[in-house]
Amino acid sequence: MKDWKRIYLSPPHMGEQERELILDAFASNWIAPLGPHVESFEQEMAAYVGVRGALALSSGTSAIHLGLRLLDVGQGDLVFCSSLTFIASANPIVYQGAEPVFIDSEPDSWNMSPQALQQAFDDACLSGRMPKAVIVVHLYGQNADMDVIKSICDAFGIPIIEDAAESLGATYKDRMSGTIGKVGIYSFSGNKIITTSSGGMIVSDDELLIKRARFLATQAREPTSHYQHCELGYNYRMSNLLAAVGRGQLIVLDDRVDRRRAIFQRYQQGLGTHPGVSFMPEMSYGRANRWLTVMLLDMEVAQTTPGKLIEALAEQNIEARPLWKPLHLQPLYANSVYYPHSPDESISEQLFHSGICLPSGSNLSEEEQNRVMGCISSCFAKEAVKNFG
Numbered sequence: 001m002k003d004w005k006r007i008y009l010s011p012p013h014m015g016e017q018e019r020e021l022i023l024d025a026f027a028s029n030w031i032a033p034l035g036p037h038v039e040s041f042e043q044e045m046a047a048y049v050g051v052r053g054a055l056a057l058s059s060g061t062s063a064i065h066l067g068l069r070l071l072d073v074g075q076g077d078l079v080f081c082s083s084l085t086f087i088a089s090a091n092p093i094v095y096q097g098a099e100p101v102f103i104d105s106e107p108d109s110w111n112m113s114p115q116a117l118q119q120a121f122d123d124a125c126l127s128g129r130m131p132k133a134v135i136v137v138h139l140y141g142q143n144a145d146m147d148v149i150k151s152i153c154d155a156f157g158i159p160i161i162e163d164a165a166e167s168l169g170a171t172y173k174d175r176m177s178g179t180i181g182k183v184g185i186y187s188f189s190g191n192k193i194i195t196t197s198s199g200g201m202i203v204s205d206d207e208l209l210i211k212r213a214r215f216l217a218t219q220a221r222e223p224t225s226h227y228q229h230c231e232l233g234y235n236y237r238m239s240n241l242l243a244a245v246g247r248g249q250l251i252v253l254d255d256r257v258d259r260r261r262a263i264f265q266r267y268q269q270g271l272g273t274h275p276g277v278s279f280m281p282e283m284s285y286g287r288a289n290r291w292l293t294v295m296l297l298d299m300e301v302a303q304t305t306p307g308k309l310i311e312a313l314a315e316q317n318i319e320a321r322p323l324w325k326p327l328h329l330q331p332l333y334a335n336s337v338y339y340p341h342s343p344d345e346s347i348s349e350q351l352f353h354s355g356i357c358l359p360s361g362s363n364l365s366e367e368e369q370n371r372v373m374g375c376i377s378s379c380f381a382k383e384a385v386k387n388f389g
């Protein structure tokens with residue numbers, strides 16, 4: 001059984017045109033950061049999500065970093081940030097010498113808790129130390145409740161950076177995920193819903209902001225021939241080769257969303273009847289891209305733990321993972337302030353302890369998915385026997 005083909009959590013899934021496009025980049029010898037595919041990819045992404053400006057970058061992390069620079073986040077500033085997320089959502093805050101304050105999730109969407117956010121703002125007002133920006137993460141492909149979050153931030157005049165690294169292709173009401181805040185960012189890392197192996201994008205309706213992002217991401221080089229620099233910049237642009245891959249991936253993005261949603265549904269149908277099992281809810285305000293299927297265990301009822309299931313799957317050469325470890329629990333951020341959903345309820349911690357991310361790649365076959373579900377079902381059966389026997 002060990003030699004069964006490995007099933008990954010979320011592997012790359014190339015379409016038909018990526019190879020042709022990258023060969024075109026080769027043929028034209030645009031083996032460079034920048035080039036015609038970069039410009040086209042930016043225009044096509046802007047059109048797809050419905051924004052005025054888009055800039056292709058080397059990663060989602062660099063996109064968040066640039067977003068903070070654009071909003072003038074600097075030494076000693078505070079930035080509010082979702083806690084239940086990948087570390088890259090917050091690290092750029094520290095790159096800028098600023099301080100993250102972590103905000104819990106709410107139980108319905110698992111995204112930023114408006115009531116915890118409000119509490120953080122109320123305290124900031126009292127202490128006279130307001131945040132410079134708020135980073136809202138759209139977890140596992142589902143949009144946060146942006147109307148509510150934005151109205152809180154607007155009341156204090158604080159801009160939002162949307163970390164839509166996981167939610168490209170998802171919607172919120174009639175908008176695409178990542179287009180509601182002052183800036184939005186996407187990631188094309190190898191495990192995301194579409195990938196350029198590594199890459200990212202920053203988008204905004206404010207074209208001047210994107211123009212400035214382009215300048216900063218290109219070493220802040222002044223328009224002279226003699227390499228003049230007045231400001232500190234970065235080498236954050238995407239390469240023309242990778243943009244060619246991204247253009248091919250964008251063509252199949254809607255199919256990838258449909259496929260991941262179908263995988264979610266199949267898991268829910270196949271495993272949802274086990275006692276103590278539930279799945280990440282979908283809010284009625286939008287359509288999630290279901291980047292990863294996340295299953296929750298009520299451990300008392302299910303008589304097993306996420307850790308045991310992950311181990312059993314690993315024995316069958318199947319990759320599954322716990323949820324992101326909340327950032328306020330990370331040793332790196334042990335000294336940061338954290339606002340739980342309510343004084344006696346930390347939703348992100350509850351989710352972290354009871355959740356499991358299942359293999360969700362859009363190229364997962366039905367047979368492979370059956371293998372995953374079979375393994376999980378037999379774990380439940382074994383635990384049941386143990387507890388009756």
Ligand SMILES: *Cc1c(COP(=O)(O)O)cnc(C)c1O
Nearest residue numbers: 059060061086088089165187189
């Ligand atoms: C993947 C991811 C990032 C970082 O993107 P990279 O392209 O890997 O730098 C940031 N935030 C979230 C929520 C992510 O999942």
